[in-house]
């Protein structure tokens with residue numbers, strides 16, 4: 001069957017034909033629920049009591065929010081499906097299960113996580129997730145370490161890297177994370193009340209040099225298989241559990257990019273509570289929780305990564321004194337730098353985050369946005385001085401006071 005974009009009804013017909021998924025007498029209904037920038041997502045449910053449900057995710061041959069004037073490879077669906085399968089092998093239960101993949105239709109059939117909610121939404125409502133740091137830190141350590149040269153033979157790793165070559169999606173990141181937000185590009189879209197701060201960023205050559213160096217590492221450092229877009233809109237949570245979705249940007253890149261994405265989005269939420277939470281005590285308590293979470297995510301990542309290194313490293317230099325510490329420090333500095341870039345792109349660039357966008361009053365929103373830009377710049381500029389996660393937390397706290 002050649003590619004065509006499914007309608008809700010066609011999704012039902014397709015679901016009926018997948019062997020062993022639904023019983024013959026299932027009463028299937030389908031609804032398109034996608035809220036992302038790129039793809040269609042169908043929720044398909046057997047309406048009978050105790051009937052089960054599944055998710056279809058279909059890539060379009062273009063960027064959904066823009067239309068067919070911006071073509072985009074369908075191969076991203078293969079990459080997403082293969083990344084989900086691999087992530088489930090490396091860190092069981094951390095992603096939705098893939099039941100079926102159709103190459104022609106660029107269609108992934110996967111586990112329905114409707115009992116979970118998008119983490120970003122919960123964070124805006126000041127919800128707390130006691131297991132999140134442990135679960136995402138473990139996900140990061142296992143997926144990054146186990147796909148790197150530290151754990152794989154160099155031949156196998158290069159074959160894996162070749163199969164996850166993802167030039168078109170990387171190009172989106174190169175442009176929309178690292179380039180356009182730092183130039184006066186027509187794609188940028190920012191609150192007019194922060195124009196002065198944005199213009200100071202555009203004329204800050206020291207900052208742009210550091211962003212250029214981070215971009216270069218993103219383009220050239222194939223350390224591990226990344227998720228590639230690990231923001232809190234790509235993490236679904238319950239009070240107890242965490243699942244990662246949407247790895248269509250997966251490719252071999254610097255480990256710090258994924259860790260930085262998690263940190264950036266916790267900190268964007270931190271900044272957004274300047275607008276969402278008027279009571280200073282409530283705000284400070286929740287912001288403190290977010291900082292503790294940033295710190296714990298890194299600590300869990302580091303502990304798990306050290307254990308994997310000690311128990312499973314194949315690299316002959318792994319036992320060389322100082323190598324593990326130096327490796328982790330480079331990852332921390334990258335994570336801080338990438339977090340900074342990602343914070344700034346979500347304020348200045350094309351794609352914003354609901355955390356800040358849902359602050360209705362432009363002046364209050366500007367307060368949160370200015371704080372996000374301030375933290376973002378510090379993380380990029382000061383990353384070379386960091387010697388541990390406590391330094392990152394101090395840097396953020398100092399930016400908050402200074403703001």
Ligand SMILES: Nc1ncnc2c1ncn2[C@@H]1O[C@H](COP(=O)(O)OP(=O)(O)O)[C@@H](O)[C@H]1O
Nearest residue numbers: 035036037038039041055096111112113114246
């Ligand atoms: N496995 C799933 N279970 C339940 N809902 C899902 C699942 N995958 C995606 N969704 C829903 O669809 C939305 C868009 O999915 P996402 O993979 O982020 O698409 P895009 O690649 O277009 O950003 C998510 O925000 C979530 O609400």
Ligand SMILES: CSC[C@H]1O[C@H](OP(=O)(O)O)[C@H](O)[C@@H]1O
Nearest residue numbers: 036037038172173176229233351
């Ligand atoms: C024009 S693509 C912008 C942006 O969209 C992607 O996010 P998502 O798939 O979660 O909607 C990605 O972050 C891209 O940078």
